[in-house]
Amino acid sequence: MANTIPTRIYLNEEEMPKFWYNLRADMKEKHDPILHPGTLQPVTASDMEAIFCKELVRQELDDSTKMVPIPERLLDFYRAFRPSALIRAYYLEKELGTPAEIYYKFEGTNTSGSHKLNSAGPQAYYAKEEGLETLTTETGAGQWGTAMAMACGFYGLDLTVYMVKVSSEQKPYRKAVMETYGAKVVPSPSDTTDSGKKILEIDPDTGGSLGCAISEAVEMAIKTDKCRYVLGSVLDHVLLHQSVIGLETKAAMDKFGIKPDIIIGCAGGGSNLGGLIAPFMGEKLAGKSNARFIAVEPASCPSLTRGRYVYDFGDTAKTTPLLRMYTLGNGFIPSANHAGGLRYHGMSPILSKLYHDGYIEARSEVQTDVFDAAIRFMKTEGILPAPESSHAIKAAIDEALECKKTGEKKVILFGLSGTGYFDLSAYMQYNAKTLTDKIPSDDDLAKGFASVPDIPQNK
């Protein structure tokens, strides 16, 4: 098979992006502003700087600069693991017998195992530049914590990671990687913070959630000298950094004249999907593209498909600023039996706005179907995918099979955000046919929604 389009497309170093793309600058309607939880007024930079690094706050609040230069020393960091490959899924296409062309951008070959390193690098870099000594963060599946551990190791910063308890128990090796890079890992909820203690009082046996872990990490950041908090998803500055995924993908596709018709990503907090679609969505907003965009979320944590578009806290202890986003309520705790890292009650405000305005579609998938798709993918394409990324695989396969029915030769692009190396206990459960899923009932959802703040903006 001598293909016109190679199986793996890599950019040369000089073709790699030197700027991030700020999609918001091209959105005619911006998302609603972040609100201060006390005053219910739009947050100011100085409000946010109690929690976040200055430059990240500046990026968070800047919705007009379109191209944001990547500092030279950060390009150094990116060069240590980028470019990632854009891969044509010839083997999967053949197995499916589809006329569709399928491409995936594979972010899983760095040691953190996922796309998270794209934002961990900048966040550690700016903290160092600003003279900070310690960072705190949370991690669910472990990818973000590992990425931050690597970045802090690279730039020489201390790091405390609050790891969702159920994940820290399921994934001792994830913990080991973070510790090997020098990070301190605390299973959350813990008794090291007031918010952790409070959650443990209510439910001593909780497996934890990203929402809890965020509360603890933010609390520690506020109480510690020369310390700030970093977040791996949801916020606009994270999506800005992750635009490197989409920019590389688009550059690689442009080289071969490929135009995607459907762009698919899994969506937890939205950083992977937001990064992948950024430049393609920019074209759509400019009327230069008719591409469809599909967010795929777990049926156990369906913030877009079953959530509400309201202002909510980012954490369980209700300490963060308020974001207008699709949310299941900050009190929603997804069932512990889900393997993936998509267990977050909210969703990126940018993606929420785009979904609300009809630019993005969303669907939810149950875990067993997602693993069926993962196995089909790994047996043909060779790569063991992360359960999170496998949500995108499921949708890509479904779209390709739809093309098989209709005979359409569509171009499907999806984000393969990470590997499943550290999720093998989930694969072992799948092999043993003991993997299950728990779809929240309407009652479960009602309980979650009850935690949404009762403020005028939500009337």
Added chain:
Amino acid sequence: MANTIPTRIYLNEEEMPKFWYNLRADMKEKHDPILHPGTLQPVTASDMEAIFCKELVRQELDDSTKMVPIPERLLDFYRAFRPSALIRAYYLEKELGTPAEIYYKFEGTNTSGSHKLNSAGPQAYYAKEEGLETLTTETGAGQWGTAMAMACGFYGLDLTVYMVKVSSEQKPYRKAVMETYGAKVVPSPSDTTDSGKKILEIDPDTGGSLGCAISEAVEMAIKTDKCRYVLGSVLDHVLLHQSVIGLETKAAMDKFGIKPDIIIGCAGGGSNLGGLIAPFMGEKLAGKSNARFIAVEPASCPSLTRGRYVYDFGDTAKTTPLLRMYTLGNGFIPSANHAGGLRYHGMSPILSKLYHDGYIEARSEVQTDVFDAAIRFMKTEGILPAPESSHAIKAAIDEALECKKTGEKKVILFGLSGTGYFDLSAYMQYNAKTLTDKIPSDDDLAKGFASVPDIPQNK
């Protein structure tokens, strides 16, 4: 840092090798022939075909064809995970403060986590072409078993993997990956074979060894219909397939006019080192290069540095043909506390011959020093290396520091054959400072040598 030489060099698809390079064809003195263990005469193709696929036997016995074409459907397989990156270790160089240039070829980004997939593909491909239905093999650290599981999954073959017992206990997730790809994994020694039973009778608590596992896999292959055995290292046809590593590396270096002065690889059975050095050694044998070649082995299993250059069996049960190689004796069982997959008593006949004739240097390293080097590497270069590969890192760092002393600006190339994702229990031991090493005493070695066959050729 705008570097003349990019951090990561990838070949384009059309630059990828279409041929393997058979180094033996350029060796004026060939290694001694493989002997039939019964007749002590050079084996014939038909002798070997009881155990191995026909085409692999043909390759094994062919020491004159220099360039061996890679079949088109195998190039398909390679395209699923190749090319691998050649990486300039700018960050490590800086940390060491060395004037040396350090490059490494990273084979660890495919799901098997190592270079082993380069030979697993061809071995499964030829088996399928020849109408076989089942393959058997052994695995130590698990890389080879995983690679074969992937390749058999790709080509549609059954696979039974005898996994060294101590590894199967230390690495349940490795087992899970193999099983997810559809392989059957049997901890070795087992009661499924006569040779396994015999070893268990002598030492029911043995942690096993590659030598034992090979005996079991060979026995099953011989006793099963439409079944053959495959080996992941040592033999010439494996080194032939692995030459793809060196060919890609050389093509990437040639593009930028880089000439390595020192080429380093870890050496267990020799497949990684043999593959990496092939085209460079070809130049040296032709008098066109003065490069130095360094094999790095664990102090706990020092076949080159403390072994004997004699005919020995490849397995503990003394069932395989006899290979003239550096060996610690087929009865030598390295201590179970070593984390790496370099626990094999013998060494590739090609590398043994080159070492014997002075073309290759060898050194052995203790485990704790190797992990020190691994940590230094992962904190600067980002990648979590396999313990095996970290032996090469240790030597590369030592050579770079030597350059720092002398001020020489040498070009150092080493093979980073795999990732440490599945060796995290070893890293956890390292972090807890409980990692140890056991260097065999002269008595231990004498016991091993006592198992070397007493045949005229060994006088």
